[in-house]
Each structure stands twice: as C-alpha cells, then as structure tokens.
Amino acid sequence: MxxxxxxxxxxxxxxxxxxxxxxxxxxxxxxxxxxxxxxxxxxxxxxxxxxxxxxxxxxxxxxxxxxxxxxxxxxxxxxxxxxxxxxxxxxxxxxxxxxxxxxxxxxxxxxxxxxMRPVASLRQQLLNAQQALEQDYWRLRQVETRYRQLFDMIADAILVVDAGSGRTLEANPAAGELLGGGGQRVVGKPFPLGLSERSQRDVAGLLGEAQATGRALLSGVTRAVDDAPLSAVVSYLRQGTETRFLVRLARESADGAGGDEQSLPSSLQRAPDAVLLTDTDGRVLAANKTFLDLAQVLSDDRVIGLSADRWLGRSGVDLSVLLSNLNERGSVKLFSTVLRGDGGVNTDVEISACTLEDAPRGRLAFYIRDVSRRVSDGQASGENLPASIEQITRRVGRLPLKELVRESTDIIEAMCIRAALELTQDNRASAAELLGLSRQSLYAKLRRYDISGVETDAISS
CATH class of the missing domain: 3.30.450.20 (PAS domain)
Structure with missing residues (x-):
C-alpha cells in the first residue's frame, strides 16, 4: 500500500x-x-x-x-x-x-x-582535565627529581621508616654505606639494622619517644661492625592515615663534637630564661623550650642551623655587635634588644652571653631574659619624654606651631640617638647603621645635640 x-x-x-x-x-x-x-x-x-x-x-x-x-x-x-x-x-x-x-x-x-554542544563541552572539560593532570604530573616529576638529588647528596645517613611495620621504605646512599650492604639491601629491611644489639634496643626506644613527642635525639649509638659512635635524630611525621619516621644517623667525631656538645643539659632545657647555643657565626646549635616559646616555634629542628639574627635584634646589627664583643671580651652582660617571634610578636629582652672555653670548637652561649613587663613599667614612669613634651605644650600660644614641632622633633631625635648608642654599647658605626644614617650624619647630629656624655670612641676605633 x-x-x-x-x-x-x-x-x-x-x-x-x-x-x-x-x-x-x-x-x-x-x-x-x-x-x-x-x-x-x-x-x-x-x-x-x-x-x-x-x-x-x-x-x-x-x-x-x-x-x-x-x-x-x-x-x-x-x-x-x-x-x-x-x-x-x-x-x-x-x-x-x-x-x-x-x-x-x-x-x-x-x-x-x-x-552536539553538550558533548563538545564535555570533550573540552575532559581535555582541560587531561592537560591539568599532565601539568601536575610533570610538576610532581620535577619535585621528585629535586628531592631525589637532594636525598642522595646528603652526607648523613637518612632513612624513611614506616611507623606501622617498622620497615625501611627509603634510604640514601650514605645510609647504605654507614649501615652496610648498600642502599638496596637497607630498603625493605626492619629498622634498626646494622647497629649493635644495645644500640638497636636504644634506637627502638628512641622511635617510641619520637612518636610521643614528635622528635627525639640520641648520641652514643654504635655500629655492629666496628662500634663506631653515631648520633641519631628521629622525627615523627604524619600525613593522612600514613605515619613515618625520618631517621638521621651521623658519625660522631673523635673529639666528641657530634653529640652532647650540640645539646643542652636537662637543667638548661627546663630553665625559665631562654638559652641559645650557637657557633661563632651565630648559627643555632641548640635551644631550650623557653626560647622556642618566645620565638613562637614548635620544635627546635625549626631553628637549628639557622642564623640567630632571624629572631634576635631589631636588625642584623644587634647580633653583629654581640658577636664582635664576644670575640673581643669573651662575655657580654645585659645587652638590651628585642626577640622577634615567627608569629609577629616582639618581646623586649636582655641578653648575657659568653664564650664556652671548654668546648672543642668555638661555641657561644646566650642567656635571654624576657623583660617586657619590666620595660613597660619603666616606660610608664619615665620622665624624659613626657617631661619634655609637657614643657613644649606649656609654650603653646607663645610660639608658632612650626617652632614647637621642630623642637619636639629635635628632642625625639636626640633621644633616639642616645638609645642607639646605648644599645650598641657606644659603637658609633653600629649605631649609625641601626638608625639608618651614615657615620658622618651621625657625627653631625652628635655635635648638634652636644651628646658627649657617652664614650662613643671606645669601640668604634
């Protein structure tokens, strides 16, 4: 049909x-x-x-x-x-x-x-997602490559240990040389290995301590093959559901500089004042809990190896003055400065420091006291600035505002110069740097304000 x-x-x-x-x-x-x-x-x-x-x-x-x-x-x-x-x-x-x-x-x-627009949109989204994945992949490959290079270049033995099974997940070449057998034989083996029986028990306890506190140190660890002394540092890491131990093993030098020299006695660890141990360049070797609290740092591994001027002083000048005086005199007493916390809180402190003469290498000890409450009380009752300002305000109506402002500026400038000279212990060069002035400008202002009570030539020469 x-x-x-x-x-x-x-x-x-x-x-x-x-x-x-x-x-x-x-x-x-x-x-x-x-x-x-x-x-x-x-x-x-x-x-x-x-x-x-x-x-x-x-x-x-x-x-x-x-x-x-x-x-x-x-x-x-x-x-x-x-x-x-x-x-x-x-x-x-x-x-x-x-x-x-x-x-x-x-x-x-x-x-x-x-x-086909919905299909084209989905295809474009898929293409964009694929490109993003490729970019992330290559970025991760670059990060992994840098990590591997750094991991292999470290002279100390570094091991990553699974906290659940206790097996070594990663080990750098130095770990293979130190513990014997090469890096490939270290990976996959239970940790600790390659150590004496006593040291294995001590390191096993160290892992438990690190799991409880986040970080633990131990010196006097010995190898099984030759009883060579080692120091161990263990950090406990958590990421999601995975937990790891990061273990660093380093040889202790024959003069003992690898262990107790860079740690503080328990009495100083619990001291109410902050204590800092540095080398002669001002790099931190050890710090007690009080210093970590003032610096607003979670653990001492965040400060060890860094320059102390990251926290001490209004600028790098303060630490330079301290190191210079310690080098010349061997000790410094009641040096007034500030301690800058990582959280942005500045604390007024007094520093007394000395050179540790019994240390095999140059070591400096800094004793840092929080004087913020004392300073604030003293500032509240100070007489110089309030009295000077009061004298100026009494002259309102008798002098033009421009002259009153100029006089108050001169008073504040002179007080800042005196404070800088006191902070730098009468060192003109350091005081000029602290104030942001050239030395010639500082000399001109010293003559202008007739600041001759301080012995400014004692150190600057």
Missing part, C-alpha cells in the same frame, strides 16, 4: 525525537524546518527557510555536505551521517550531528540533527 508522505508532518514528528529536522531539496535548499523548541530554536529560526544548508556552514564543510547529499539521493536505503559546524550570525559556532536520508518520492532529503 502506498504511503502518502507529507513532508511537513514528517519533519514535525521527527522534531519530537530530535533537536532539529530539515527537509532539503535536491540542491540542499531548506523547504521545511522544525525544532524541539529548546535552546537550539533560539539559534535556528524559520528565517533559515528558503536558504541553502550549504550556506550555513564553513567553506571546508560545504564539499563534504554536498557529497553526503548526493550519496543520500543515490542510495535511499542507507542513512548518511555527517557532523557539521554552523556559523551563526553573531559569529558563534553550533556543532550538530546529522542523519540524512532520501525521501521516498526522491524529490529531496530529510535531515535529522542532534545538538
């Missing part, structure tokens, strides 16, 4: 199941159009009627569309597929996937389209 095809009705029916439907004549002209009324209808309106579908695509797609039209007309039994990108009037691109089939009467072609 012959079917009476109504092209408009057929297009309307197909539009219910597709996003867009066309009836095209044999040359590609649009004779019927229907859409689902969704977002696509806002871009493809009935003003397309009468136009050629070939005119709605870019030049490189016209030949493909013309070929598909010809194939659909030549083989009515087979639907032809083609992906097209329409160029809209506002310059936007509209990707659509079409199925083309010849009408039964052979008078044209019906095209059923599906909006």
């Amino acid at each position: 012959a079917v009476d095809w109504d092209a408009a009705a057929l297009v309307g029916l197909l539009a219910k199941v597709a996003d867009i439907s066309f009836v095209l004549d044999r040359d590609g002209g649009i004779t019927e159009l229907a859409s689902d009324g969704g977002e696509l209808a806002a871009h493809i309106d009935h003003h397309w009627l009468g136009r050629s579908l070939l005119d709605t695509v870019a030049g490189d797609s016209r030949q493909r569309l013309a070929g598909v039209l010809a194939a659909a007309l030549a083989n009515p039994a087979v639907a032809q597929r083609i992906d097209l990108v329409h160029t809209l009037e506002d310059g936007a691109s509209l990707p659509v996937e079409y199925r083309l089939a010849a009408l039964p009467d052979g008078g044209g072609v019906i095209a059923v389209g599906r909006d």
Whole structure:
C-alpha cells in the first residue's frame, strides 16, 4: 500500500525525537524546518527557510555536505551521517550531528540533527582535565627529581621508616654505606639494622619517644661492625592515615663534637630564661623550650642551623655587635634588644652571653631574659619624654606651631640617638647603621645635640 508522505508532518514528528529536522531539496535548499523548541530554536529560526544548508556552514564543510547529499539521493536505503559546524550570525559556532536520508518520492532529503554542544563541552572539560593532570604530573616529576638529588647528596645517613611495620621504605646512599650492604639491601629491611644489639634496643626506644613527642635525639649509638659512635635524630611525621619516621644517623667525631656538645643539659632545657647555643657565626646549635616559646616555634629542628639574627635584634646589627664583643671580651652582660617571634610578636629582652672555653670548637652561649613587663613599667614612669613634651605644650600660644614641632622633633631625635648608642654599647658605626644614617650624619647630629656624655670612641676605633 502506498504511503502518502507529507513532508511537513514528517519533519514535525521527527522534531519530537530530535533537536532539529530539515527537509532539503535536491540542491540542499531548506523547504521545511522544525525544532524541539529548546535552546537550539533560539539559534535556528524559520528565517533559515528558503536558504541553502550549504550556506550555513564553513567553506571546508560545504564539499563534504554536498557529497553526503548526493550519496543520500543515490542510495535511499542507507542513512548518511555527517557532523557539521554552523556559523551563526553573531559569529558563534553550533556543532550538530546529522542523519540524512532520501525521501521516498526522491524529490529531496530529510535531515535529522542532534545538538552536539553538550558533548563538545564535555570533550573540552575532559581535555582541560587531561592537560591539568599532565601539568601536575610533570610538576610532581620535577619535585621528585629535586628531592631525589637532594636525598642522595646528603652526607648523613637518612632513612624513611614506616611507623606501622617498622620497615625501611627509603634510604640514601650514605645510609647504605654507614649501615652496610648498600642502599638496596637497607630498603625493605626492619629498622634498626646494622647497629649493635644495645644500640638497636636504644634506637627502638628512641622511635617510641619520637612518636610521643614528635622528635627525639640520641648520641652514643654504635655500629655492629666496628662500634663506631653515631648520633641519631628521629622525627615523627604524619600525613593522612600514613605515619613515618625520618631517621638521621651521623658519625660522631673523635673529639666528641657530634653529640652532647650540640645539646643542652636537662637543667638548661627546663630553665625559665631562654638559652641559645650557637657557633661563632651565630648559627643555632641548640635551644631550650623557653626560647622556642618566645620565638613562637614548635620544635627546635625549626631553628637549628639557622642564623640567630632571624629572631634576635631589631636588625642584623644587634647580633653583629654581640658577636664582635664576644670575640673581643669573651662575655657580654645585659645587652638590651628585642626577640622577634615567627608569629609577629616582639618581646623586649636582655641578653648575657659568653664564650664556652671548654668546648672543642668555638661555641657561644646566650642567656635571654624576657623583660617586657619590666620595660613597660619603666616606660610608664619615665620622665624624659613626657617631661619634655609637657614643657613644649606649656609654650603653646607663645610660639608658632612650626617652632614647637621642630623642637619636639629635635628632642625625639636626640633621644633616639642616645638609645642607639646605648644599645650598641657606644659603637658609633653600629649605631649609625641601626638608625639608618651614615657615620658622618651621625657625627653631625652628635655635635648638634652636644651628646658627649657617652664614650662613643671606645669601640668604634
């Protein structure tokens, strides 16, 4: 039975199941159009009627569309597929996937389209995610490469031990040489290994202490092969559900400089005043808990190896003055300065320091006392500045404001110069640096304000 095809009705029916439907004549002209009324209808309106579908695509797609039209007309039994990108009037691109089939009467072609923008958006998101993953991958590879190079360059033995199983996960070449057997034989073995039986028990206890406190140190550890003395430092690390021990083993030098020399006695660890042990360059070797509290640091491994001027002094000048005086005199008493905490809190302190003469290498001990309460009380009852300002305010009405401001500025400037000379123990060069002045400018101001009570030439020469 012959079917009476109504092209408009057929297009309307197909539009219910597709996003867009066309009836095209044999040359590609649009004779019927229907859409689902969704977002696509806002871009493809009935003003397309009468136009050629070939005119709605870019030049490189016209030949493909013309070929598909010809194939659909030549083989009515087979639907032809083609992906097209329409160029809209506002310059936007509209990707659509079409199925083309010849009408039964052979008078044209019906095209059923599906909006591919959601698919294109997903593809773009997938591409962006893939590019981001590749960038992260290469960034991690670079970080791992730097980590490996640094890990292998460290002279001390470094091991990463799993806290759950007790097995060594990573070990640098120095660990293999120190503990014997090479790095590959160390990895995967239970830790501690390569140590004497007594030292293995001591280090096992050290791991437990580090797990409880976060960090633990032990000296006097000995190797199994030759009883060579070692020092051990263990840090406990947690990341998510994984826990690790970071173990550093270092040889103790024959003069004993590798162990107790760089640690404080328990009495100083519990001292109410801050205690700092440094080398002759001011690099921190040990610090007690009071110093860590004032410096707002969680553990001493955050300060060891760093220069003390990171925390001590208003600038690098204060530590330089201290080191210079310790080098010349061997001791310094009641040096007033500030201790700068990592959290931004500055504390007024007094420092007494001395050279440890019995140490095999140059070592300096700093005893730091918090005097912030004492200083604030003293400032509240001070007489110089308030009295001077009071004298100036009494002259209001008798002198112009400009002269009053100039006098008050001179008073404050003179007081700052005196304070700088006191802080630097009368060292003119250091005082000039502390004030941000040249030495010549400082000399001129000393003469201007007749500051001759301090013996400024005692050290500067």
